[in-house]
Amino acid sequence: MNSIFxxxxxxxxxxxxPVCGDIQHNINKVVIxxxxxxxxxxxxxxxxxxxxxxxxxxLIYANPELYAxxxxxxxxxxxxxxxxxxxxxxxxxxxxxxxGALYISSIIFGxxxxxxxxxxxxxLFHSEKSIYTAGEQNYILQMGDWRLGLGICYxxxxxxxxxxxxxxxxxxxxxxxxxxxxxGYHESRTWFPARxxxxxxxxxxxxxxxxxxxxxxxxxxxxxxxxxxxxxxAEADYEGIISVELxxxxxxxxxxxxxxxxDNIALNGKRMQYPTVIICSGGEQ
Numbered sequence: 001m002n003s004i005f006x007x008x009x010x011x012x013x014x015x016x017x018p019v020c021g022d023i024q025h026n027i028n029k030v031v032i033x034x035x036x037x038x039x040x041x042x043x044x045x046x047x048x049x050x051x052x053x054x055x056x057x058x059l060i061y062a063n064p065e066l067y068a069x070x071x072x073x074x075x076x077x078x079x080x081x082x083x084x085x086x087x088x089x090x091x092x093x094x095x096x097x098x099x100g101a102l103y104i105s106s107i108i109f110g111x112x113x114x115x116x117x118x119x120x121x122x123x124l125f126h127s128e129k130s131i132y133t134a135g136e137q138n139y140i141l142q143m144g145d146w147r148l149g150l151g152i153c154y155x156x157x158x159x160x161x162x163x164x165x166x167x168x169x170x171x172x173x174x175x176x177x178x179x180x181x182x183x184g185y186h187e188s189r190t191w192f193p194a195r196x197x198x199x200x201x202x203x204x205x206x207x208x209x210x211x212x213x214x215x216x217x218x219x220x221x222x223x224x225x226x227x228x229x230x231x232x233x234a235e236a237d238y239e240g241i242i243s244v245e246l247x248x249x250x251x252x253x254x255x256x257x258x259x260x261x262x263d264n265i266a267l268n269g270k271r272m273q274y275p276t277v278i279i280c281s282g283g284e285q
């Protein structure tokens with residue numbers, strides 16, 4: 001690991017519409033977008049929730065052997081190769097299996113192509129609880145001296161999820177999601193600026209566009225700065241990548257005037273109970 005602190009880190013959100021149940025097609029789309037990210041100099045690319053199969057809970061539950069990703073699944077090899085060839089770290093949403101359970105997960109690939117680990121969604125939506133098992137561990141990805149905390153969709157609706165990651169040193173909160181055109185867009189524009197401002201961290205959200213799993217999604221993938229201001233967002237039907245260069249100096253400046261994170265640590269730190277944390281290196285940039 002290079003010990004140099006990278007003051008700036010370029011991160012992107014991939015927004016696209018997966019084909020229902022066509023894992024190979026969706027994997028190929030991931031590869032295409034990783035190649036595009038590499039050309040743009042993006043260090044890390046985030047994909048939407050359960051992108052490899054589409055959201056599709058009924059389909060996944062009916063045949064998890066086909067539609068969920070197993071440990072060491074060879075279908076992921078071309079994603080690994082694309083990360084290695086482009087020197088890009090990737091967070092890819094998928095249903096996964098392990099230890100006899102079915103999870104909603106983010107699969108993390110390092111820029112060397114190695115699968116670094118899997119984060120399992122901890123806060124399950126009511127319609128997911130009968131199908132999936134909730135995760136029990138936070139996940140922090142370290143790239144240089146940047147600590148990046150992971151979340152999946154409904155996780156982000158609970159302030160303590162992002163706060164726990166920020167308390168443990170994260171400078172950004174990276175969320176793979178599915179938000180719909182009904183209440184979802186409003187939720188996303190309420191939750192994410194608040195998570196950013198409360199913790200003076202960057203917040204990034206990668207959403208689907210089009211229809212998946214019966215949901216008419218709203219697109220609107222976006223990135224917020226450490227004061228909760230919107231930096232960039234995708235249109236509802238846009239398929240492509242949005243990106244920004246994260247700057248540690250913006251966090252430093254935000255924390256000179258906004259003290260909520262420090263005050264929360266001071267007031268509640270002794271009472272806070274944190275889930276076990278997995279910290280994995282994303283490789284040199």
